[in-house]
Amino acid sequence: MNLDSRKLKILTAIVEIYIETGEPVSSKMLNQRLDLSVSPATIRNDMSALFDLGLLEQPHTSAGRVPSHLGYRIYVDQLMRPKPISEEERRQIDALFNVRDPDPDRLLEDAAEALADFTNCATVSTTITPKSVLVKRIEIVPAGIRTVVILLIATNGVIKNRVCRVDFRVTGEILEFLNQFTNGRLVGKSVNEISQRYINAIAVTLGDYSQLFTPVLAAVYDLCREVNEGQFYASGGENLLGYREFGDIARELLQTMHDKDQILGLIGSKKDAVFITIGKENTKSELTDTSVVVTKYRIGAQNEGAIGVIGPVRMDYAKLIPHLEYFSRTLGKLLAETFEQQE
Missing domain, CATH: 1.10.10.10 (Winged helix-like DNA-binding domain superfamily/Winged helix DNA-binding domain)
Structure with a gap:
């Protein structure tokens, strides 16, 4: 044109x-x-x-x-001519992360909330797990007579844990067996490949003990799935209610914003570090009056994440994009440091 x-x-x-x-x-x-x-x-x-x-x-x-x-x-x-972010604005963003919880999940949730307040829009914050991430170690430790805590550590630094009640008396001998069994079958395997079918297949090899140890294996599977799916948080949905263009579609818009599969599908379909979908470019009807601006970022060597803003089509792109890029780089750096501390 x-x-x-x-x-x-x-x-x-x-x-x-x-x-x-x-x-x-x-x-x-x-x-x-x-x-x-x-x-x-x-x-x-x-x-x-x-x-x-x-x-x-x-x-x-x-x-x-x-x-x-x-x-x-x-x-x-x-x-568009992007508006450079000032030193004062950088300090304001840095200050949002000065008091933070070392838990990556909490950090992501806080980031989504802080960005929603900063932009007066809705936000999503997520990590994306590459298929190369493997199970690094599994630890099963006693928490009671019939309770264990299962700790799963992945090669990308992500740590997940779960409390599991069992139908047998927890002894040192049983714990040693379970640790050897789960580590022997799962360590070095991609979390993306650990399916329910695979868990069922290794459970069969336990013979008569299969049913007894099923709760433990089911919990291990859930932890692998959590690592593979990454973290996802949405915040600031109430901000959208303040824009008159969303009056008739606010409910549908809020439902879509909290639909992890839909949002991850949108993010995963793009390869650019920064991408914007404007109005009718969005395939979901409830998003046709919105713009979605997403930045992707690195978290160390084995992880990546994305943080995005959902708001009116008339958002200030020239100001928002530089702010979002700086915000996401800061978040990626902090997450990388947090994962390193947990290893």
Whole structure:
């Protein structure tokens, strides 16, 4: 789509004014904003041309225009000038993590909440487990006469634990056997490959003891699945209720935001470090009036994560993207340090 420089300036101004005000933009407003040395009639003609190209829309009977979702896409891809994050803003983000729990799950949850407060949008925070992650060690320790604690450590530094009640008396001899058995069958195996079928298959090799030890093996399987699925937290859904464009779809939008499979499907379908889906580019109908901005980040050598913002299409992309990139890099660094401390 070829547009001359004046039309590009007009489109940029309309997007930025609408982001600031949320009100349709008139030719008079553009004439005051831009120094184009042309008549208001020329500006109106250029706005009509942008409208005909599908880059602008006219809401109801208003004399003004608003950007279409295609108009936003051209703005984000070609016209937007990111607003550099200031040192003060960096310090504000750093301060969000100054008091933090060493538990990675808690850190991710706190990050989602902090970003929701910072952006006044909804946020999601997740880790993504590569298929190369293996079971490093399993420890089964006594917690009572008929209770054990199962600790699973993965090669990416993630540690999971679970309390498991059993139908036998916990003795040192039984614990030694269970530790040798589970480590012998699972250590060095990819958490992605440890399926329910595989657990059932190794349970069969226990013979008459299969049913007795099934609760322990089931708990080990659940821990492997948790490591493989990564962590996922959503926060700030109530922020969306403050935007008038979400009035009719707020309930559906909140349900989608907390649907882990749908959100991970959206994130996993993209390979870029930063990606944005705008309005109707979202395949889910309840997201067609939203924009989703996601940044991916590294957590050490074997992990990656993603943190994203869900908000109105008229969000301030130029400001949000640099902030989100810095936020995600900081979170990735802290998570890497936390995983290293736990090993």
